[in-house]
Amino acid sequence: MSILYLDCLSGISGDMTLGALIDAGVPLARIEEELNKLPFDEGEYALSQETVVKNGITAVSFRVKLADASGEHSHTHEPLHSHSHHHRTYRDIKQMIEESSLDEAVKATALEMFLRIGEAEGKIHNMPLDQVHFHEVGAVDSIIDIVGTAIAVQELKPEAIYASPIPVGGGKVWIDHGLYPVPAPATTEILKGIPLASSSVQSELTTPTGAAIAAVLVEEFCPLPSMTIDTIGYGAGTKTFPNQPNVLRVLLGRPHHLSS
Numbered sequence: 001m002s003i004l005y006l007d008c009l010s011g012i013s014g015d016m017t018l019g020a021l022i023d024a025g026v027p028l029a030r031i032e033e034e035l036n037k038l039p040f041d042e043g044e045y046a047l048s049q050e051t052v053v054k055n056g057i058t059a060v061s062f063r064v065k066l067a068d069a070s071g072e073h074s075h076t077h078e079p080l081h082s083h084s085h086h087h088r089t090y091r092d093i094k095q096m097i098e099e100s101s102l103d104e105a106v107k108a109t110a111l112e113m114f115l116r117i118g119e120a121e122g123k124i125h126n127m128p129l130d131q132v133h134f135h136e137v138g139a140v141d142s143i144i145d146i147v148g149t150a151i152a153v154q155e156l157k158p159e160a161i162y163a164s165p166i167p168v169g170g171g172k173v174w175i176d177h178g179l180y181p182v183p184a185p186a187t188t189e190i191l192k193g194i195p196l197a198s199s200s201v202q203s204e205l206t207t208p209t210g211a212a213i214a215a216v217l218v219e220e221f222c223p224l225p226s227m228t229i230d231t232i233g234y235g236a237g238t239k240t241f242p243n244q245p246n247v248l249r250v251l252l253g254r255p256h257h258l259s260s
Contacts, residue, residue, distance in 0.1 A: 003227050004158035007249040010237060011167050011205025014145025016248040017213050019062040019235025021152035022049055024250050034151045037101045043067050045140055052236050055245035059234035064144050088139040090118040091130040109150035113212040120189035145209050162225055163218040165197040169205035187211045195221045201241055229253040
């Protein structure tokens with residue numbers, strides 16, 4: 001039996017999760033190969049990975065580069081609440097995933113993650129699920145992060161996934177509707193029923209995408225289980241904090257049964 005443990009010292013986001021899973025041994029080329037099964041326009045995005053150091057910890061920084069009107073690519077990892085006027089609805093994204101040739105297990109995982117986000121946004125904004133929209137930049141980013149994570153987890157094939165309680169950070173964050181306390185409304189809604197961890201960091205540590213990934217994948221939020229670690233991966237976030245590394249650590253291994 002294999003165990004995947006998400007150690008969320010500095011929260012969780014889509015890019016941190018993919019960076020950590022790539023660092024744990026899933027080739028970016030393999031993720032790209034599967035993502036090509038989605039009907040994006042040619043050249044709509046490009047993926048990259050970079051080795052960075054966060055407060056002394058070497059980690060993989062995963063980035064999505066989106067093409068602008070000229071066809072040039074620029075780095076981004078915008079939140080779902082981008083100010084772009086173009087958007088894809090939940091219905092569009094659901095259809096896009098369902099009609100692709102992705103593995104059925106990958107489809108099911110990704111659709112469940114988008115459902116969590118869509119239901120949260122729909123409840124907050126009082127609109128039907130099918131009408132919930134993801135602004136264009138955020139939509140591409142989120143589709144890649146969510147489907148990419150589902151692909152990477154399918155490659156690793158853990159039989160159980162656990163995680164630490166989730167720190168969400170503090171302070172305030174700007175979204176389309178103004179200044180809101182951290183965690184953002186959608187993140188808070190998705191994390192209902194999930195144990196949170198306090199943090200002195202005055203910044204958004206967990207995004208709606210990260211919250212959805214944790215809510216769908218993790219079967220138990222707990223301290224590090226008794227296990228023998230085989231592989232460790234670190235995924236870097238975009239921010240840098242003075243007193244702790246902004247990384248997500250994943251541990252892949254086997255349960256270690258202590259004899260009585």
